[in-house]
Amino acid sequence: DIQMTQSPSSLSASVGDRVTITCRASQNINIYLNWYQQKPGKAPRLLIYAASSLQSGVPSRFSGSGSGTVFTLTISGLQPEDFATYHCQQSYSTPRTFGQGTKVEIK
Amino acid sequence: EVQLVESGGGLVKPGGSLRLSCTASGFTFSSYWIHWVRQAPGKGLVWVSRINGDGNNTNYADSVKGRFAISRDNAKNTLYLQMNSLRAEDTAVYYCARESQSNSRCFDSWGQGTLVTVSS
Numbered sequence: 001d002i003q004m005t006q007s008p009s010s011l012s013a014s015v016g017d018r019v020t021i022t023c024r025a026s027q028n029i030n031i032y033l034n035w036y037q038q039k040p041g042k043a044p045r046l047l048i049y050a051a052s053s054l055q056s057g058v059p060s061r062f063s064g065s066g067s068g069t070v071f072t073l074t075i076s077g078l079q080p081e082d083f084a085t086y087h088c089q090q091s092y093s094t095p096r097t098f099g100q101g102t103k104v105e106i107k
Numbered sequence: 108e109v110q111l112v113e114s115g116g117g118l119v120k121p122g123g124s125l126r127l128s129c130t131a132s133g134f135t136f137s138s139y140w141i142h143w144v145r146q147a148p149g150k151g152l153v154w155v156s157r158i159n160g161d162g163n164n165t166n167y168a169d170s171v172k173g174r175f176a177i178s179r180d181n182a183k184n185t186l187y188l189q190m191n192s193l194r195a196e197d198t199a200v201y202y203c204a205r206e207s208q209s210n211s212r213c214f215d216s217w218g219q220g221t222l223v224t225v226s227s
Contacts, residue, residue: 032211032212034211034213034214036152036214038152042219043202043217043218043219043220044152044202044204044214044217045217046213046214046215049207049209049211049213049215050209050210050211050213053211055215087151087152089152089213089214091211091212091213094154094157094166095154095166095168095169096142096154096157096212097154098151098152098153098154099151100151101151101152
């Protein structure tokens, strides 16, 4: 199984900050990497697919990059509604493993 | 509008059984792979199982293999997860999710989840 490791596990940031979350795969997954946002008590929501493609309706302050084994999610200009947990997921092979999540909290 | 609605969760004793349902609308259900993903309280997302559009190809996480069975009824636009021999560690919110038809294979739509609690 492919292991996905996110860092950091949590971070504190202020509105307007630039935030970067890293996701590492235990083997080469090309660009089969997706990012989801989850708010408390809610289902995950797709933000980024194929490492860098923005899902329809997602604000352009969200961006993704990377290929192979190292990927990043960047939020440029954090907004109050962005405080949430972010999950990466590989879709290269089954089982479709997720990272452990990164909780973005208000500083 | 694409919608997935889970049901069937509840409290069950260890060793018991439960069947979850996921009812879909707003898209051609039979054309999509559908997955189950679970999340234990305060923990991350864990993939559980998947089934193809025809229902003849399934996969399971090692942790549920032999105990859980995924199936679908395309005439009813409904996905199922039969869960047997339940354990305390199966306690979680269970989500169904649709796999995109694009090459990315991302999960582009999710249900709201249903809570399964395994406890005596």
